[in-house]
Amino acid sequence: xxxxxxGITTPIRLDYRYTPGRTTSEGLxxxxxxxxxxRRCPSCRKVxxxxxxxxxxxxxxxxxxxxxxxxGTLATFAVVNVxxxxxxxxxxxxxxxxxxxxxxxxxxVLLRGVAPEETRMGMRVKAHWIPKEEWDYSLANxxxxxxxxxxxxxxxSYKDLV
Ligand SMILES: [Zn+2]
Numbered sequence: 001x002x003x004x005x006x007g008i009t010t011p012i013r014l015d016y017r018y019t020p021g022r023t024t025s026e027g028l029x030x031x032x033x034x035x036x037x038x039r040r041c042p043s044c045r046k047v048x049x050x051x052x053x054x055x056x057x058x059x060x061x062x063x064x065x066x067x068x069x070x071x072g073t074l075a076t077f078a079v080v081n082v083x084x085x086x087x088x089x090x091x092x093x094x095x096x097x098x099x100x101x102x103x104x105x106x107x108x109v110l111l112r113g114v115a116p117e118e119t120r121m122g123m124r125v126k127a128h129w130i131p132k133e134e135w136d137y138s139l140a141n142x143x144x145x146x147x148x149x150x151x152x153x154x155x156x157s158y159k160d161l162v
Contacts, residue, residue, distance in 0.1 A: 034132070036100060038103050041062060044058050049102075071150075072101055075099050077097065079094055080092060092116050094114075114147050124151070129143060
């Protein structure tokens with residue numbers, strides 16, 4: 001009797017073209033220049049980062065641009081123990097949902113500089129960018145976040161984003 005099948009590898013290819021809207025394009029241009037720009041909803045006043053066209057809660061179009069800081073709070077995270085087929089990172093690693101300072105939404109980014117078992121919600125972190133000459137119209141310009149020497153944020157400050 002053979003061993004049970006525990007996984008399969010299948011070749012798959014997906015070609016697509018992404019066309020961002022006006023607001024998202026402006027946000028991507030900003031990040032290519034090293035700025036993190038969000039947009040504030042005129043109704044609920046929440047700041048969305050990355051920038052998008054309108055508020056998903058209020059349906060309002062955004063008008064105000066807000067500069068987001070490179071520091072933030074780790075709202076939640078996942079320890080990854082299985083690599084993707086084409087993405088090889090030493091296991092285990094941590095993906096984090098970070099509320100960058102000035103934003104009211106989370107951004108998923110890789111966490112480095114702390115062991116998975118020492119990672120905790122509320123940790124204060126800072127973005128680490130890829131080399132400037134490699135910056136593109138992409139959030140991938142932020143390579144990862146790493147802990148900074150600041151006290152953890154109060155749970156109440158990010159509890160709605162967990
Ligand atoms: Zn709103």
